[in-house]
Amino acid sequence: QKEVEQDPGPLSVPEGAIVSLNCTYSNSAFQYFMWYRQYSRKGPELLMYTYSSGNKEDGRFTAQVDKSSKYISLFIRDSQPSDSATYLCAGSVIAGGTSYGKLTFGQGTILTVHP
Amino acid sequence: KAGVTQTPRYLIKTRGQQVTLSCSPISGHRSVSWYQQTPGQGLQFLFEYFSETQRNKGNFPGRFSGRQFSNSRSEMNVSTLELGDSALYLCASSLGLRRGSGNEQFFGPGTRLTVL
Numbered sequence: 501q502k503e504v505e506q507d508p509g510p511l512s513v514p515e516g517a518i519v520s521l522n523c524t525y526s527n528s529a530f531q532y533f534m535w536y537r538q539y540s541r542k543g544p545e546l547l548m549y550t551y552s553s554g555n556k557e558d559g560r561f562t563a564q565v566d567k568s569s570k571y572i573s574l575f576i577r578d579s580q581p582s583d584s585a586t587y588l589c590a591g592s593v594i595a596g597g598t599s600y601g602k603l604t605f606g607q608g609t610i611l612t613v614h615p
Numbered sequence: 616k617a618g619v620t621q622t623p624r625y626l627i628k629t630r631g632q633q634v635t636l637s638c639s640p641i642s643g644h645r646s647v648s649w650y651q652q653t654p655g656q657g658l659q660f661l662f663e664y665f666s667e668t669q670r671n672k673g674n675f676p677g678r679f680s681g682r683q684f685s686n687s688r689s690e691m692n693v694s695t696l697e698l699g700d701s702a703l704y705l706c707a708s709s710l711g712l713r714r715g716s717g718n719e720q721f722f723g724p725g726t727r728l729t730v731l
Binding site for chain 2: 606
């Protein structure tokens with residue numbers, strides 16, 4: 501079983517829709533959670549970075565972390581065609597020992613927003 | 616502020632050869648992590664360097680190695696290339712703090728390696 505599970509999709513939505521992307525994880529030591537967006541043939545771009553449980557909002561993006569159920573979500577409001585990309589969730593523990601610099605990623609969800 | 620840069624962007628090698636990839640982190644970042652991305656396995660952690668020292672290593676064979684220089688630039692080397700080494704190799708830089716905000720990782724565009 502992978503430490504971070506993510507439905508690869510693909511997910512197709514009309515422009516303006518609310519998009520919900522989800523991941524589950526199994527490592528209870530994860531304290532930091534990230535969402536990255538990756539366009540084709542590009543490197544991942546950091547969208548959201550959260551610590552522990554709770555919500556974080558940045559413009560049209562909202563990240564939620566529920567540590568009790570080991571569930572992380574990213575919501576995209578008023579989705580645009582330019583949001584079409586692969587979305588990757590990741591977790592990490594507090595750095596130390598064998599955890600320095602290591603992010604554990606889900607497989608990524610391919611999102612297409614059509615006009 | 617300039618982002619993370621990686622060179623070269625594309626490489627074609629044959630089996631048995633070796634390859635060296637380069638990564639220049641964001642100015643002020645002392646930590647560089649390397650990842651391999653393939654369609655089948657996704658993004659997998661290779662190793663992390665901080666102040667010229669390898670602090671962490673993923674589950675890859677010894678053919679994969681790296682180093683970091685005093686200016687925080689990092690190189691990754693793969694010896695005796697195999698077909699399965701074809702992948703996008705990404706580096707990410709961060710402040711490398713033990714905990715807290717400011718530990719986000721910022722990725723470069725990657726080097727696409729094709730092994731024939």
